[in-house]
């Protein structure tokens with residue numbers, strides 16, 4: 001179970017509307033390599049991991065990805081909340097507004113709704129962890145691209161914190177991979 005803490009992992013206080021940037025942030029909110037995908041991947045993979053430590057690691061990181069997803073939703077909300085329908089249309093969000101108003105929907109910047117085809121859940125711990133390390137690098141690179149697309153420090157700072165956490169997750173998955181490979185050398189050395 002989870003206990004909800006009524007605060008964001010990092011504070012977000014965006015003072016200036018930027019609809020284009022809001023649109024781009026949907027990549028990490030509901031795109032293929034989004035925080036939503038990471039959370040659902042890790043929280044589902046954890047059941048069949050072979051050790052208490054790797055189950056706990058996926059539980060911890062999957063939970064943190066949910067907190068990151070919440071941060072992205074908050075950023076999109078703050079960037080769009082004062083926009084008029086005309087503003088939305090001018091920023092390329094006319095289709096979005098017509099369909100969902102200013103609800104914060106799980107989709108990519110180009111409008112594809114999030115789906116479970118974006119996630120990877122196997123019963124092979126090595127395949128899962130290698131997938132997860134790649135996912136963390138894709139997220140790190142995504143945050144770097146997003147930081148390149150704005151000069152607003154209110155937006156850059158939370159993106160930089162998120163980027164930093166992806167690097168930590170990559171390292172922790174790497175340590176877990178090494179520990180499993182050492183523990184299971186007799187299996188993985190076969191052939």
Ligand SMILES: [Fe+2]
Nearest residue numbers: 136165166169
């Ligand atoms: Fe992550």
